[in-house]
Amino acid sequence: MKDNKNITSRDVDFAKWYNDIIREADLIDYSSVKGSMIIRPYGYAIWESMVNVLDKKFKETGHVNVQMPMFIPESLLNVEKSHVEGFAPEVAWVTHGGDNKLDERMCVRPTSEVLFCDHYKKIIKSYRDLPLLYNQWCTIVRWEKETRPFLRSREILWQEGHTMHATELEAREETLRMFKIYENFQKNYLAIPVIVGKKSEKEKFAGAEETYTIEAMMYNGVALQNGTSHYFGQKFTKAFDIKFLNKENKWEYPYQTSWGVSTRMIGGLIMVHSDDYGLVLPPNIAPIKVSIVPIKNTEEVLDAIKYFEMNLKEQDITFVTDMSDKSPGFKFAESEVKGYPIRLEIGPRDLFNNQVTLVRRDTREKIILEKSDTINKIKELLIEIQHNLYNKALERRNSMLYNNVKTYEELKDIAKNKPGFALINWCGSTECEDKIKNELGLKSRCMPEELTDTDGNCIVCGKEAVTKIYFGKQY
Amino acid sequence: MKDNKNITSRDVDFAKWYNDIIREADLIDYSSVKGSMIIRPYGYAIWESMVNVLDKKFKETGHVNVQMPMFIPESLLNVEKSHVEGFAPEVAWVTHGGDNKLDERMCVRPTSEVLFCDHYKKIIKSYRDLPLLYNQWCTIVRWEKETRPFLRSREILWQEGHTMHATELEAREETLRMFKIYENFQKNYLAIPVIVGKKSEKEKFAGAEETYTIEAMMYNGVALQNGTSHYFGQKFTKAFDIKFLNKENKWEYPYQTSWGVSTRMIGGLIMVHSDDYGLVLPPNIAPIKVSIVPIKNTEEVLDAIKYFEMNLKEQDITFVTDMSDKSPGFKFAESEVKGYPIRLEIGPRDLFNNQVTLVRRDTREKIILEKSDTINKIKELLIEIQHNLYNKALERRNSMLYNNVKTYEELKDIAKNKPGFALINWCGSTECEDKIKNELGLKSRCMPEELTDTDGNCIVCGKEAVTKIYFGKQY
Numbered sequence: 001m002k003d004n005k006n007i008t009s010r011d012v013d014f015a016k017w018y019n020d021i022i023r024e025a026d027l028i029d030y031s032s033v034k035g036s037m038i039i040r041p042y043g044y045a046i047w048e049s050m051v052n053v054l055d056k057k058f059k060e061t062g063h064v065n066v067q068m069p070m071f072i073p074e075s076l077l078n079v080e081k082s083h084v085e086g087f088a089p090e091v092a093w094v095t096h097g098g099d100n101k102l103d104e105r106m107c108v109r110p111t112s113e114v115l116f117c118d119h120y121k122k123i124i125k126s127y128r129d130l131p132l133l134y135n136q137w138c139t140i141v142r143w144e145k146e147t148r149p150f151l152r153s154r155e156i157l158w159q160e161g162h163t164m165h166a167t168e169l170e171a172r173e174e175t176l177r178m179f180k181i182y183e184n185f186q187k188n189y190l191a192i193p194v195i196v197g198k199k200s201e202k203e204k205f206a207g208a209e210e211t212y213t214i215e216a217m218m219y220n221g222v223a224l225q226n227g228t229s230h231y232f233g234q235k236f237t238k239a240f241d242i243k244f245l246n247k248e249n250k251w252e253y254p255y256q257t258s259w260g261v262s263t264r265m266i267g268g269l270i271m272v273h274s275d276d277y278g279l280v281l282p283p284n285i286a287p288i289k290v291s292i293v294p295i296k297n298t299e300e301v302l303d304a305i306k307y308f309e310m311n312l313k314e315q316d317i318t319f320v321t322d323m324s325d326k327s328p329g330f331k332f333a334e335s336e337v338k339g340y341p342i343r344l345e346i347g348p349r350d351l352f353n354n355q356v357t358l359v360r361r362d363t364r365e366k367i368i369l370e371k372s373d374t375i376n377k378i379k380e381l382l383i384e385i386q387h388n389l390y391n392k393a394l395e396r397r398n399s400m401l402y403n404n405v406k407t408y409e410e411l412k413d414i415a416k417n418k419p420g421f422a423l424i425n426w427c428g429s430t431e432c433e434d435k436i437k438n439e440l441g442l443k444s445r446c447m448p449e450e451l452t453d454t455d456g457n458c459i460v461c462g463k464e465a466v467t468k469i470y471f472g473k474q475y
Numbered sequence: 476m477k478d479n480k481n482i483t484s485r486d487v488d489f490a491k492w493y494n495d496i497i498r499e500a501d502l503i504d505y506s507s508v509k510g511s512m513i514i515r516p517y518g519y520a521i522w523e524s525m526v527n528v529l530d531k532k533f534k535e536t537g538h539v540n541v542q543m544p545m546f547i548p549e550s551l552l553n554v555e556k557s558h559v560e561g562f563a564p565e566v567a568w569v570t571h572g573g574d575n576k577l578d579e580r581m582c583v584r585p586t587s588e589v590l591f592c593d594h595y596k597k598i599i600k601s602y603r604d605l606p607l608l609y610n611q612w613c614t615i616v617r618w619e620k621e622t623r624p625f626l627r628s629r630e631i632l633w634q635e636g637h638t639m640h641a642t643e644l645e646a647r648e649e650t651l652r653m654f655k656i657y658e659n660f661q662k663n664y665l666a667i668p669v670i671v672g673k674k675s676e677k678e679k680f681a682g683a684e685e686t687y688t689i690e691a692m693m694y695n696g697v698a699l700q701n702g703t704s705h706y707f708g709q710k711f712t713k714a715f716d717i718k719f720l721n722k723e724n725k726w727e728y729p730y731q732t733s734w735g736v737s738t739r740m741i742g743g744l745i746m747v748h749s750d751d752y753g754l755v756l757p758p759n760i761a762p763i764k765v766s767i768v769p770i771k772n773t774e775e776v777l778d779a780i781k782y783f784e785m786n787l788k789e790q791d792i793t794f795v796t797d798m799s800d801k802s803p804g805f806k807f808a809e810s811e812v813k814g815y816p817i818r819l820e821i822g823p824r825d826l827f828n829n830q831v832t833l834v835r836r837d838t839r840e841k842i843i844l845e846k847s848d849t850i851n852k853i854k855e856l857l858i859e860i861q862h863n864l865y866n867k868a869l870e871r872r873n874s875m876l877y878n879n880v881k882t883y884e885e886l887k888d889i890a891k892n893k894p895g896f897a898l899i900n901w902c903g904s905t906e907c908e909d910k911i912k913n914e915l916g917l918k919s920r921c922m923p924e925e926l927t928d929t930d931g932n933c934i935v936c937g938k939e940a941v942t943k944i945y946f947g948k949q950y
Contacts, residue, residue: 029594029597029598031543032548032551033546033547033590038590048540064519065519066514067522067632068506070511071511071630092569093569094570095568095570096568097567097618098563098564108545108569115513139545141545
């Protein structure tokens with residue numbers, strides 16, 4: 001089979017390829033609302049699949065869901081200074097209710113730290129009330145000028161965890177615990193290898209003391225920040241005057257965290273695994289694992305379909321059967337474009353020999369096998385495909401990591417000729433960070449804990465380096 | 476045990492009782508955002524429980540979830556005239572993005588018919604694309620002047636189904652099918668008996684041809700519209716010029732429905748079942764079915780708790796164990812206020828006799844039984860409590876139905892002295908409907924299909940009646 005004619009090759013025009021995949025797989029539609037997208041059923045099913053896994057993991061670790069208002073009065077947004085400076089330029093303002101001008105305008109939440117603090121102030125009284133481990137699934141709005149489906153949108157579906165703790169240690173542990181949950185989710189479900197570490201001062205979340213990030217590398221070597229976890233210390237609790245009586249009966253400010261992932265992860269999924277035939281979804285996150293395609297609608301084929309549908313249902317393996325009047329070739333292409341991990345082709349000739357055909361989406365390999373072996377083989381393959389996708393992504397990612405960059409010239413060469421992430425010795429100054437950004441178009445990614453020991457001076461200014469840090473192009 | 480001191484008696488001050496229940500059971504908190512509420516973990520868990528059941532039922536009937544933008548440009552809202560007239564007075568307007576004034580202001584969706592139509596116009600081409608059975612879980616905004624937790628709020632969590640069909644028959648069937656799902660959900664999960672039927676012209680949804688409603692009666696005889704299903708015919712599809720090629724290869728406008736329920740149902744749950752001791756939740760919707768309360772923390776008691784926790788988990792029966800240092804009396808009251816259907820009290824004296832105590836939340840009856848019988852008895856009781864709550868609600872509701880009202884004087888007497896719903900002969904005119912509303916404070920509820928045969932003239936104007944219809948006070 002040839003490449004899908006409706007999809008530009010990803011090696012020819014990656015941006016166009018990305019849009020083609022999204023359109024052909026029916027993930028989104030553009031809307032009359034500038035900068036907002038419509039998430040279509042198949043795109044939303046992928047999000048639901050992510051939500052189900054994460055929500056379960058959050059609850060297993062003691063978190064509970066709540067729902068805050070979607071509006072923030074301007075005065076409330078203004079309470080924490082560094083926070084409002086980061087967000088005010090990109091919020092949507094509600095100024096009228098019906099025909100009446102509001103006394104105070106309100107923005108649609110770009111994130112909900114201040115709303116949670118406003119509530120926490122009322123319900124936190126004693127150490128007995130802590131920790132508070134809250135999470136919220138909702139939509140946020142950021143008034144982006146340029147938008148891209150899933151990657152940068154004015155409206156974003158996400159979750160935001162907001163927690164309060166009696167001690168710094170506990171809050172720091174929470175920041176890292178949730179961060180670890182994200183990392184494992186991306187590895188084990190999305191099959192995306194990630195580089196994790198602390199953000200620079202410049203790149204951290206507005207108002208946070210520390211931001212930990214999950215950095216994924218796309219097929220083209222460009223970075224996607226695919227989740228963050230923030231440690232706030234007592235910054236907001238002091239600004240909001242939230243206090244609790246500790247065990248020593250003294251008033252103290254609690255310690256705070258927040259953490260979030262969004263539909264952006266769907267963009268990451270696409271740009272890590274998909275190919276010129278369409279979407280490729282790792283089995284552990286694919287809403288539909290198997291597509292069944294009859295080659296011809298004979299009685300034997302229809303009986304076999306019923307048999308497989310029953311068996312797949314029994315094993316809790318999701319499937320679709322394409323009974324449309326399209327040709328088998330069309331159905332194969334459709335199944336590939338949608339990224340169903342396994343295609344089960346059932347034809348009269350195969351059946352005559354008591355056989356069927358399985359096709360792996362990841363390798364496009366055909367496997368002809370005994371009908372009775374099929375379900376077991378499918379179960380095996382789902383695991384194998386998941387591993388294969390991760391390993392392929394890991395190998396490619398590693399081939400684009402430059403961990404031994406010693407001079408600014410080398411970094412320049414990478415920025416120009418070699419897509420990927422470069423690890424450099426850095427003095428920690430925003431000046432050097434800005435220079436790299438302005439001259440080379442690379443932004444700092446993160447300082448991965450196990451790789452931060454320096455082995456030379458800052459490659460920009462030549463002063464003493466305090467850490468190593470990754471730089472790369474970003475979405 | 477005496478009534479909960481923090482809760483006003485519902486027979487003394489129903490409105491205050493309602494607010495007390497909501498506060499004492501930790502369902503919501505008020506926020507700095509006027510008219511919006513914070514749904515706290517326990518309140519949100521009840522909503523999640525509703526969402527899980529309904530989402531499954533929607534999917535079983537072929538519906539898929541999508542996500543539309545939350546904003547509606549003013550010109551898009553204006554496309555269907557009767558719709559915009561109904562909603563424009565109560566929308567929140569976004570006029571600025573960051574520092575920039577928008578070219579066209581946008582409202583936050585009060586409902587999403589026009590957004591769905593805008594999308595449908597692009598994706599509907601042929602009869603092969605129909606039906607489209609979409610649903611969306613989201614937040615909507617209506618700028619209410621007076622708000623009440625769960626009943627009337629500026630922000631509402633809800634689901635809105637929006638479907639398109641090739642034939643009128645199919646769309647009408649869908650309207651009734653979803654309506655039936657709501658009715659069964661309220662009966663079988665919320666244990667709320669409902670009166671179902673068509674709304675009057677005046678009370679139907681802005682833009683709909685027909686609105687079917689689920690009317691529940693609260694403890695105080697006041698009505699709560701607890702879900703609606705609308706048939707639009709081709710009204711919007713003509714306004715939006717949405718056309719498809721039918722099987723005869725001719726262009727035709729499809730037929731449309733929409734249907735929704737919201738967090739308002741939580742308000743209904745409270746006002747139907749709860750009492751002066753706190754919340755009462757039907758087991759089929761309660762997020763937590765059993766509360767375990769140790770009377771004393773002896774080794775035997777702790778062992779027994781472990782034993783019951785293990786067994787409840789095995790049976791998939793949700794529970795909480797109160798290990799706080801409060802007194803048993805406090806814990807009992809807390810368990811009642813939260814409305815956990817069954818309380819399992821474990822004390823050393825009972826255990827010595829190999830016994831434990833169960834307390835039903837609905838009747839507050841104590842049952843002392845053998846430890847080994849407990850899990851089976853809990854399973855039995857959960858079913859029994861569910862039935863009992865429904866039957867109690869049904870009996871009370873029926874005692875406040877006046878199905879034999881023959882004169883305006885009788886209706887006046889009911890409006891003044893008898894809470895509940897009155898069924899009257901009606902000529903169908905909005906004038907008579909308005910007269911009842913303005914003079915007696917009753918609004919039309921619905922025309923229940925099996926009760927619409929008239930047996931007299933309109934009790935207001937004396938002209939020929941075309942139907943019977945319920946009237947009642949409403950939230």
